[in-house]
Amino acid sequence: MAPESEPVPAPAAGELPSSPIGESRWPPAVAVVTYLAINVGLRVWLPTESAVHVPWLLPGVEVLLLVVLITSDPGNNEERRRLHRVADVLVGLLVAAALWSTATLVYDLITSQGVSGSADELLATGAVVWLGNNLAFAFLYWLMDGGGPMARAGRAAPPDFAFTQHLNPELAPPGWRPVFLDYLHLAFTNATAFSPTDVMPLSLRAKYAMVTQATVAVALFGLIVARAVNAFT
Helix, strand or coil: CCCCCCCCCCCCCCCCCCCCCCCCCHHHHHHHHHHHHHHHHHHHHCCCCCCCCCCCHHHHHHHHHHHHHHHCCCCCHHHHHHHHHHHHHHHHHHHHHHHHHHHHHHHHHHHCCHHHHCHHHHHHHHHHHHHHHHHHHHHHHHHHHHHCHHHHHCCCCCCCEECHHHHCHHHCCCCCCCCHHHHHHHHHHHHHHCCCCCCEECCHHHHHHHHHHHHHHHHHHHHHHHHHHHHHC
């Protein structure tokens, strides 16, 4: 019988991992590229209409975030911390732009402007805004929880979210920690259920970030669906 492989030791507390962002950078990069393609496609289809009223704001922020994710390869701890601060700023801009796009789309719906008169354009724009909010909050949760992916890999701070694997360690492999795709799932389930599902917020900042996202999702679903039904009929 072949000997069992030795488990890979986890980084010591406070020690930063060898990966530049603490985990694989490709899942968040692919998520940004996918949404960027959808966003640009909408801009090409509706060049004169934009829920943001600044058509290329979101794509511009997304491109900058993508560049940081793909090209950054810091060689020491101070550069890694600087990378995290830059990512915090870009994600903050992404969240602000997503909330602004939601607010302006709601305003257009109330005042019957922009895409609100066409059901198909309204649904397409609303879907892109909803996806953008989910992606923005997924990045926010990813960078927020426990100080970010690098801090989580080094177990340097208490978590902001309790995942099922935290509450039931027997369900997870040794050394498990959440990665970007876990936070993307968290963002989508929170925007669909308007409440926590299998992930519990622990800190006040996590709770109110989820409250903000759920409130935005309720406004989008309620107003867009009601207006689209009215436009169809």
